[in-house]
Amino acid sequence: MNKRRVFGWMCFDWAAQPYYTLGLTFIFGPYFAGVAADFFLTNGLSEEAADARAQSMWSLGQTMAGLVIAFLGPVLGAYADSTGRRMPWIFGFSVVYVISAWMMWHLLPNGSGLWFTLYAFSLGFIAAEFALIFTNAQLPSLGGREAIGKISGSGASFGYWGGVLSLFIMLLFFFEANDTAGTTLIGTEPAFGLNPESREGTRVVGPFIAIWYIVFMIPYFLWVRESKPVVKQGGIGAALSDLRASISSVFKRRSLASFLASSMFYRDALNALYGFGGVYARLVLDWSLTMIAVFGIVGAVTAGIATYIGGMFDSRFGPKPVIRVCIWVLMLVCTIIVGMTRESLFGLPLAEGSNLPDIIFYLCGAAIGGAGGAVYAASRTMMVRHATEGRPTEAFGLFALSGKATAFLAPALIGIFTLWTQSPRLGVSPVIGLFVIGLVLLTFVNPEGDADTTETR
Structure with a gap:
């Protein structure tokens, strides 16, 4: 095992994590929701309707x-396996990632740039996920079967610690924690003369994510080397033919089909929690962006610790038990979120001004971070156990397909339920059902996978 190559591969998780931690969940997402809600409020909607419209837009x-x-994920993966080249794709998507992240700067507090930044953020998210397909495909080449679980868990844990550090830097030097004074968490004005009145300290999250990625991808591109590609004749036609054969073979492999279907639902539900956790705190609990950022630190720290521990359990007991336990934890968290408001908990009234909802939601954040990180790493390991030799990128393309085939489902269900109930809190309830489906389908998955039973084309 080449330790420098393994560390370089882990640097991708470290470099890319701020897009999820700062962009999706704890800084830009809640800021976007707040700006959108204020924009719709000033355009004649009631406060409740404006909150619902903002969540639906996100x-x-x-x-x-x-x-x-x-x-597109499976097609790109199949083509990359046929050509034997992954690094050019990673570099190309990295360029899109950086440019799109920078564009978050253009969301002004008055709502100017609302749709533009939503499109830019979504494009950057697509680029990040595509790059992840190709880097995940390198995992089987980093070590033996017994080492893959630990490498996957350690890499994901390393990435979450990157998210923690990036969040600390944003809070201490840029983010306007005190809205009235326009100062950071340590009482200073945003660094580099950024104007707090136009929320430049918050909007700089986009350029910050872009610069972070550029700097910390350097070890990846320096140390992660691939062997000389064996190019398969036929180009895109051969790649699509191989992809069709792979998809057809899925239905003949009960364990693989069950795992892809299971992960399709539980990862979709998890991504919804990531995407709407901060928005929920903003719209339901009326949290300030500072409280949401602290919530992010709690979740990211827990993720860093729990993901590493999960990797150790994965290496010893296999990924399936880790995934099962994490799903149960996440189902419990969702149930609490749906049953809690600022005034009550599962219908039981709370004392006026009670901070119990805040304490509970901080604990929920810790659970989401820990269970979410561990299930992500264990899922990568389980996919390796089902990957056909010689076609890892295609396999992780199918993995991405299973994670995104219904990726529209959770956000769409949340949007529909939110508009139907006019409640951002009740809008989250469909996520529980997605976790239940994922848990049931997981029972049909072979803990050892079925890669050895599949012939290499």
């Missing part, structure tokens, strides 16, 4: 991104 962006990833 769900639309994730729905469209999920559809693109679902349809």
Whole structure:
């Protein structure tokens, strides 16, 4: 095992994580929701309707991104396996990632740039997920079967710690924690003379994500080398033929089909929690962006610790038990979220001004971070156990398809339920059902996978 190559591969998780931690969940997502809600409020909607419209708008962006990833991910993976080249794709999607992240800067507090930044964020999310398909496909080449679980868990844990550090830097030096004074968490004005009145300290999250990625991808591109590609004749036609054969073979492999179907639902539900956790805190619990950022730190720290521990359990007991336990934890969290408001918990009234909902939601954040990180790493390991030798990128393209084939479903269901109930809280309830389906389908998955039973084309 080449330790420098393994570390370089882990640097991708470290470099890319801020797009999820700062962009999707804890800084840009809640900021976008707040700006959108204020925009719709000033245009004549009631506060409740404006909140619902803002959450539905955010769900639309994730729905469209999920559809693109679902349809194109497997095709790109099959083509990359046929040509034997992955690094050019990773580099190309990295360029799109950086440009799209930078565009988040253009969302002004008055709502100017609302749709533009939603499109830009969604495009960057697509690029990040496509790059992830190709880097995940390198996992089987990093070590033996017994080492893959630990490498996957350690890499994901390393990435979450990158999210923690990036969030700390944003809070201490840029983000306007004190809205009235326009100062950061440590009481200073945003660095580099950024104007707090136009929320430049918050909007700089986009350029910050872009620069972070550029800097920390350097070890990846320096140390992760691939062997000389064996190019298969036939180009895109041969790749699509191989892809059709792979998809057909899925239906003949009960364990693989069950795992892809299971992960299709539980990962969709998990991504919805990531995408709407901060928005929920903003719209339901009336949290400030500072409280949401602290919530992010709690979740990211827990993710860093729990993902590493999950990797150790994965290496010893296999990925399936880790996935099962994590799904149960996430189902419990969703049930609590749906049953809680600022005034009550499962219908039981709380004392006026009670901070119990805040404490509970911080604990939920820790659980989402820990269980979400561990299930992500264990799922990668389980996919390796089902990957056909010589076609890892295609396999992770199918993995991306399973994760995104219904990626529109959770955001769409949340959007529909939110508009129907006019409640961002009740709008999250369909996520519980998605976790239940994923858990049931997981029972048909062979803990050891079925890759050894599949012939290599």
